Amino acid sequence: MAEPEYPQLPANAENISARGFNFHAGPFYRLTADPDGMGARYAFKALEKHMNSAGTVHGGLLMTFADVAMSRTARLVVGEGPSSTVSFSFDFVGPGRLGDVIEASVRIRRRTRSVLFQGAELTAGERLIALASGVWRIGG
Amino acid sequence: MSTIPAGYVETRLIDPFEIHVGPVHERSVHGGQRYALLVDKRHVNGRGVVHGGMLLTFADAAFGQAAWRATDFANTVTLGMQAQFIKGVREGALIEVEPEVVRQTRTLLFIKGDFKVRSETILIVQSLWKLLESK
Numbered sequence: 027m028a029e030p031e032y033p034q035l036p037a038n039a040e041n042i043s044a045r046g047f048n049f050h051a052g053p054f055y056r057l058t059a060d061p062d063g064m065g066a067r068y069a070f071k072a073l074e075k076h077m078n079s080a081g082t083v084h085g086g087l088l089m090t091f092a093d094v095a096m097s098r099t100a101r102l103v104v105g106e107g108p109s110s111t112v113s114f115s116f117d118f119v120g121p122g123r124l125g126d127v128i129e130a131s132v133r134i135r136r137r138t139r140s141v142l143f144q145g146a147e148l149t150a151g152e153r154l155i156a157l158a159s160g161v162w163r164i165g166g
Numbered sequence: 167m168s169t170i171p172a173g174y175v176e177t178r179l180i181d182p183f184e185i186h187v188g189p190v191h192e193r194s195v196h197g198g199q200r201y202a203l204l205v206d207k208r209h210v211n212g213r214g215v216v217h218g219g220m221l222l223t224f225a226d227a228a229f230g231q232a233a234w235r236a237t238d239f240a241n242t243v244t245l246g247m248q249a250q251f252i253k254g255v256r257e258g259a260l261i262e263v264e265p266e267v268v269r270q271t272r273t274l275l276f277i278k279g280d281f282k283v284r285s286e287t288i289l290i291v292q293s294l295w296k297l298l299e300s301k
Contacts, residue, residue, distance in 0.1 A: 045212055046208075046211045046212055046217065047208060047219060050187065051219060051220075074182060075183060077182045078183060078184075079180040079181050079182075084182075084183035085244040086184070086227065090219025093217075110254065113249070113250050113251070114218065114247075114250075114251070115246075115249075116246065118246065
């Protein structure tokens with residue numbers, strides 16, 4: 027039997043889930059930052075532990091990935107100081123499957139002194155998986 | 167460090183990801199069901215605060231249980247979820263929620279809940295669910 031041909035993560039993918047819940051739920055990867063510094067792309071590969079009983083990727087894990095991706099993107103403009111999610115909205119458009127490489131493409135829409143507005147699309151190849159948006163608080 | 171209070175029983179989780187991040191506990195309260203998550207070291211981020219993704223996963227699990235009970239154990243899927251993170255909490259916190267099914271139509275459920283530590287609301291979630299079929 028031939029091995030199933032699952033998509034692979036790019037060779038330059040950087041693991042960003044070193045500790046805590048990111049480590050437990052991941053691994054999640056950063057792919058590239060947008061040239062203008064206002065967005066970035068991330069990915070993870072759907073493993074057995076990420077699934078639900080219906081055989082699709084669990085919604086909680088998809089939302090976790092989107093939160094991680096947008097929180098990392100916030101650091102592009104905020105730096106290493108604290109920033110945290112205050113508002114998060116997520117629409118489940120289509121199912122993710124075992125073995126999928128699911129990508130998040132994040133864009134920062136507006137930054138004020140105290141908050142950051144972001145949006146993200148999650149895709150698996152050509153399939154749209156989810157739409158996410160949120161507001162991040164800048165500072166502790 | 168808190169523990170699971172008496173009266174709670176462990177929720178029977180079947181989704182691999184929920185089993186991976188759980189356990190979740192539940193108890194009956196005045197006609198509804200209350201769900202609890204005891205935050206442990208797996209659930210926090212690098213600053214020691216519970217991860218937003220873990221809170222959203224707990225919300226998805228608790229509301230999924232509520233949807234399952236409300237539909238006489240039909241299959242449902244999450245269509246959308248909106249959350250406001252009001253206060254960060256740390257390892258050892260017991261987070262409780264009583265999901266409310268606001269409306270149920272032939273194909274949709276509207277579910278919301280206030281997540282509390284003791285009596286303080288730390289998270290508000292509302293969500294939309296699709297009813298797939300009756301069993």
